[in-house]
Amino acid sequence: MLEIRDLTTSYGPVKALDGVTFTAARGKITAVLGANGAGKTTLLRTVSGLIRADRGNTYLDGLDLARMPAEKMPGLGLAHVPEGRGVITELTVEENLRLGALGRADRSRPADIDRVYSLFPVLESRRSAVAHILSGGEQQMLVIARALMAEPKVLLLDEPSLGLAPRIVVQIFELIRGLVESEGLTVLLVEQNARSALSIADIGVVLDLGRLVAHDEAAALAADEKLRHAYLGF
Numbered sequence: 001m002l003e004i005r006d007l008t009t010s011y012g013p014v015k016a017l018d019g020v021t022f023t024a025a026r027g028k029i030t031a032v033l034g035a036n037g038a039g040k041t042t043l044l045r046t047v048s049g050l051i052r053a054d055r056g057n058t059y060l061d062g063l064d065l066a067r068m069p070a071e072k073m074p075g076l077g078l079a080h081v082p083e084g085r086g087v088i089t090e091l092t093v094e095e096n097l098r099l100g101a102l103g104r105a106d107r108s109r110p111a112d113i114d115r116v117y118s119l120f121p122v123l124e125s126r127r128s129a130v131a132h133i134l135s136g137g138e139q140q141m142l143v144i145a146r147a148l149m150a151e152p153k154v155l156l157l158d159e160p161s162l163g164l165a166p167r168i169v170v171q172i173f174e175l176i177r178g179l180v181e182s183e184g185l186t187v188l189l190v191e192q193n194a195r196s197a198l199s200i201a202d203i204g205v206v207l208d209l210g211r212l213v214a215h216d217e218a219a220a221l222a223a224d225e226k227l228r229h230a231y232l233g234f
């Protein structure tokens with residue numbers, strides 16, 4: 001369980017997150033929604049230790065992450081897939097995946113790459129291919145798969161749908177849903193694409209100018225016409 005309490009983060013004079021409090025339930029997808037500049041990316045970057053919060057805490061199963069450096073996070077069970085593909089294009093699919101295993105807490109046994117291939121069969125069929133020849137959707141799968149190599153409990157996903165065709169977005173979202181069902185992962189999913197995100201999420205939170213303005217079951221948020229028009233763009 002990931003508990004976010006009173007998280008407040010600034011870039012100089014700009015307060016990007018302002019007293020955000022909510023809990024991402026274990027084994028569920030929590031969609032983080034809101035317009036451009038609402039603070040969604042800042043939330044993920046603060047949780048994963050890339051930016052230091054001015055105030056507030058994040059607890060992962062009771063452990064306070066707020067003062068932990070980003071490089072410790074994978075070993076504590078938190079994986080962050082930032083916006084943009086972030087694959088190392090000169091390396092093969094398999095080499096990219098093996099890099100993902102470096103942060104694992106338990107490195108006394110070999111990384112279970114076969115488990116990851118069983119979740120992403122398309123990557124297995126392309127294991128020796130150089131990553132730059134993969135399609136956008138395959139590259140997005142590769143960065144998610146690479147994050148799973150660290151065997152996280154919590155996966156932070158920033159805009160996995162960015163730049164992908166609608167058909168591919170559906171595939172990626174179904175895959176994320178499947179991972180949560182089969183692996184019991186806890187997911188924080190940042191999305192501009194609120195309608196699609198709410199269709200696979202269990203819970204949604206809505207940010208506006210750094211503040212939390214709604215937190216409810218995904219279906220309830222999707223049914224709230226006023227909220228949709230005000231913050232979600234559909």
Ligand code: ATP
Binds near residue numbers: 035039042
């Ligand atoms: P988007 O979908 O456009 O990425 P977002 O909801 O993820 O939006 P953030 O990127 O977290 O929003 O930005 C929140 C606020 O912080 C915005 O006002 C933005 O201009 C500002 N901001 C973000 N990154 C920086 C930065 N590196 N330096 C200064 N201000 C920043």
